[in-house]
Amino acid sequence: xxxxxxxxxxxxxxxxxxxxxxxxxxxxxxxxxxxxxxxxxxxxxxxxxxxxxxxxxxxxxxxxxxxxxxxxxxxxxxxxxxxxxxxxxxxxxxxxxxxxxxxxxxxxxxxxxxxxxxxxxxxxxxxxxxxxxxxxxxxxxxxxxxxxxxxxxxxxxxxxxxxxxxxxxxxxxxxxxxxxxxxxxxxxxxxxxxxxxxxxxxxxxxxxxxxxxxxxxxxxxxxxxxxxxxxxxxxxxxxxxxxxxxxxxxxxxxxxxxxxxxxxxxxxxxxxxxxxxxxxxxxxxxxxxxxxxxxxxxxxxxxxxxxxxxxxxxxxxxxxxxxxxxxxxxxxxxxxxxxxxxxxxxxxxxxxxxxxxxxxxxxxxxxxxxxxxxxxxxxxxxxxxxxxxxxxxxxxxxxxxxxxxxxxxxxxxxxxxxxxxxxxxxxxxxxxxxxxxxxxxxxxxxxxxxxxxxxxxxxxxxxxxxxxxxxxxxxxxxxxxxxxxxxxxxxxx
Numbered sequence: 001x002x003x004x005x006x007x008x009x010x011x012x013x014x015x016x017x018x019x020x021x022x023x024x025x026x027x028x029x030x031x032x033x034x035x036x037x038x039x040x041x042x043x044x045x046x047x048x049x050x051x052x053x054x055x056x057x058x059x060x061x062x063x064x065x066x067x068x069x070x071x072x073x074x075x076x077x078x079x080x081x082x083x084x085x086x087x088x089x090x091x092x093x094x095x096x097x098x099x100x101x102x103x104x105x106x107x108x109x110x111x112x113x114x115x116x117x118x119x120x121x122x123x124x125x126x127x128x129x130x131x132x133x134x135x136x137x138x139x140x141x142x143x144x145x146x147x148x149x150x151x152x153x154x155x156x157x158x159x160x161x162x163x164x165x166x167x168x169x170x171x172x173x174x175x176x177x178x179x180x181x182x183x184x185x186x187x188x189x190x191x192x193x194x195x196x197x198x199x200x201x202x203x204x205x206x207x208x209x210x211x212x213x214x215x216x217x218x219x220x221x222x223x224x225x226x227x228x229x230x231x232x233x234x235x236x237x238x239x240x241x242x243x244x245x246x247x248x249x250x251x252x253x254x255x256x257x258x259x260x261x262x263x264x265x266x267x268x269x270x271x272x273x274x275x276x277x278x279x280x281x282x283x284x285x286x287x288x289x290x291x292x293x294x295x296x297x298x299x300x301x302x303x304x305x306x307x308x309x310x311x312x313x314x315x316x317x318x319x320x321x322x323x324x325x326x327x328x329x330x331x332x333x334x335x336x337x338x339x340x341x342x343x344x345x346x347x348x349x350x351x352x353x354x355x356x357x358x359x360x361x362x363x364x365x366x367x368x369x370x371x372x373x374x375x376x377x378x379x380x381x382x383x384x385x386x387x388x389x390x391x392x393x394x395x396x397x398x399x400x401x402x403x404x405x406x407x408x409x410x411x412x413x414x415x416x417x418x419x420x421x422x423x424x425x426x427x428x429x430x431x432x433x434x435x436x437x438x439x440x441x442x443x444x445x446x447x448x449x450x451x452x453x454x455x456x457x458x459x460x461x462x463x464x465x466x467x468x469x470x471x472x473x474x475x476x477x478x479x480x481x482x483x484x485x486x487x488x489x490x491x492x493x
Contacts, residue, residue, distance in 0.1 A: 001029040001189065002123060003049040007040035007066075008082065009058045017053065020109055026116050037061025041069060044077055051119055056083040056094070067094050078119050082107070131195050132451065133158045136480050138242045138465065172236030174211055176204045176218075177248035180227030190217050196453055199462040201252075203245050208234050218262060228252035229262040246465065253314035253345055257307050257355045266313070280306065281320065288327045288366055300363045307355040314345050317355050321348060324362050335365055337415035339403040339430050344466045350400055385410055386420050397436045398460045403429045437461070438474045445483045452479045 004023065006014045014033050023030055032047045034040035038060035044052055052070075056063040067079050081094045081102040094102065100122055101115040137158070178187050178194075179201045187194035187202045194202040206214050211231070218229055230251030232244040247265040254263035284299035286292075303320070306312045312320075322341050329336045342348045352358040389410055393401065406429070407414040421429045441459040444450055450458070456467035472478050477485065 002027055002051060002120060003031045003047065004028045004051045004053060005032045005034065005040070005044055005047060005049040006030060006053045007034040007037075007043075007058065007063075008053075008055040009035050010055075011035060013055070013082075017107070017112075020107075021112055021116075026113060027120060028116060037063065037066045040066055044070060045073070045075060048075075049077055050123055051078045051080060051116070053080050053082060054099075056081060064094050067099055078123060080115050080119060130158055134195065134241075135197075135451075135453065135464070138245065172208050172234045173205050174208060174234050175232040175241075175244045175248040176206055176214065177230040177232075177245070177252040178202050178204075178226060178228070179249070179252050181225040182223055183226055186221065186223060186226060190214065197245065197249065197464050198453075199457050201249065201463070203248060215262075226261065228255040230254070231262070231264040233265050242465070249463075250314050250345070253349065254310070255354075256314055256349050256352075257312060257317060258310045259354065260310070263310070263313075281323075284324065285327060288324070288331065291331075293367060296366055297363075300359055300366075304356065304359050307359070312355070314348070317358060318342065318345060318348055321358060321362065324366065328365060333365065333368075334415070335368065337403070337418045339418045339428055340414060342402075343430075344463055346400065346462045347402060351402070351404060385412065386424055389417070389420075390425075393433060394436065397433060397440070398458060400462070401433060401460070433460075434470065434474065438471065441467075441471060441479070442475070442482065442487060445479055446487055455479065 001024070006017055008014050008017075014035070018030055018033075028051065031049055032043045034043045035058075037058045040052070040054065040058070041061065054063040054066060058066070061069070063081060063083075067081075070077060070079070079094070079099040081099045082105060083094075083102055084105045100119055103111050103115055176187075177197075179198075181200060183200055183202045184194050184196070187204050194204055197203050215231070228251075230248040230253070232248035232251070235241065235244045244265075251263045251265045254260045280299055280302040284296065284303065287295035287299050303312070307317070325336055325340050329340075342351065348358070352361065389406060392406070392409070403414045403417055407417045410417075412420075418429055421427060421432055425432055427435070437459045441455050444455045444458060445452075448455075452468070453464045456464045459467070461467035461470075468479055471482070475482055475487075477487075
């Protein structure tokens with residue numbers, strides 16, 4: 001819903017407008033009213049509506065001066081002017097000062113509804129441009145190896161215009177992430193504007209004082225197709241935006257770890273540390289290294305309890321999975337290859353439906369009797385399948401592929417598939433797949449007008465920020481820089 005404020009010195013006109021127009025069916029919500037120009041200015045600054053319906057003739061400060069003052073104060077509001085034939089020249093002046101539409105008195109409902117639809121279209125287009133600016137700024141940060149980012153950036157202004165937020169006065173904001181089918185529609189309906197950060201992944205920014213009401217509306221949702229909702233800790237400067245967006249997105253995977261649809265970022269998740277269950281994590285590492293089966297079982301029981309009780313996040317699951325595989329690989333477990341590791345959260349959840357299934361798989365791998373296994377490389381002779389596999393990868397690289405998925409499809413042990421690629425292609429499977437995707441992404445960036453997010457999706461990546469990091473690592477440039485420089489890396493002179 002977009003917020004509207006009505007300003008007219010005649011109360012009956014305000015009440016008539018409220019009663020006559022079907023605001024909510026048009027996607028608007030009347031959040032305030034004012035009966036003179038000075039009051040209107042204060043209310044607009046306080047409520048930050050998306051649209052202000054302003055009468056030209058008002059005491060204290062007329063509508064023309066109000067619009068001019070709002071413009072000077074850089075208050076992001078779309079103004080519709082109400083005027084009579086006698087003040088038509090004022091209406092034209094108001095348009096020069098930034099008013100977007102005007103309506104003539106006496107009002108016709110169809111005229112006002114047409115004006116609202118036009119303004120809504122303008123808001124959508126404006127927000128879309130602001131979102132692209134914000135995403136481009138975050139992509140650049142995602143591709144950077146530097147941890148510290150300057151607080152005073154253009155992102156402050158972009159966020160202020162997108163949210164109507166003034167950092168110094170309003171206590172900051174929170175990022176709310178939604179993932180799953182219908183997440184864009186739900187985000188737009190409840191929070192007004194949704195920033196797409198991946199396939200079926202959207203983030204909204206909510207002012208801190210509006211969070212309680214937003215959580216209430218989200219909790220009341222009946223949307224089984226929506227997988228998860230994540231809420232970040234508050235932030236007050238643009239230097240924290242990407243970190244909070246990633247934290248909110250991580251929290252939205254609570255459906256994987258606890259089965260709950262909505263979760264909030266916790267302090268330990270901010271630091272990215274395994275603080276809640278550090279002892280169990282350490283105990284598992286020592287048990288595997290010492291081949292202590294009883295101690296290993298106890299560690300998994302403790303970890304299972306931690307996930308069930310919500311003390312561990314998708315970040316912990318991701319780190320636990322890869323670290324356990326590293327320990328088993330180092331111990332010479334023949335069932336683990338170097339390409340069993342997962343590279344992002346979506347790859348992990350694609351392998352396992354939930355954290356319980358992941359823990360069960362790790363437990364089986366850890367407790368399996370290594371002596372009962374034979375080296376898959378000795379018994380399999382499947383070199384003739386490699387051309388089929390290469391052809392399959394070239395046709396399906398835009399989909400979610402992994403060495404496990406491809407090996408299952410071609411009935412080959414994952415370790416043997418990795419061995420084949422290294423032997424015949426001189427590169428491992430993951431590198432081969434990444435090279436194909438990066439080459440395709442480069443062509444799209446240079447040869448099309450697709451956004452960076454669309455390029456990411458069409459190159460096989462569901463998470464835009466992961467794609468940006470990988471692209472920077474592969475080419476030395478962020479996607480935006482690659483497009484701007486024509487694929488040629490520039491150096492400062």
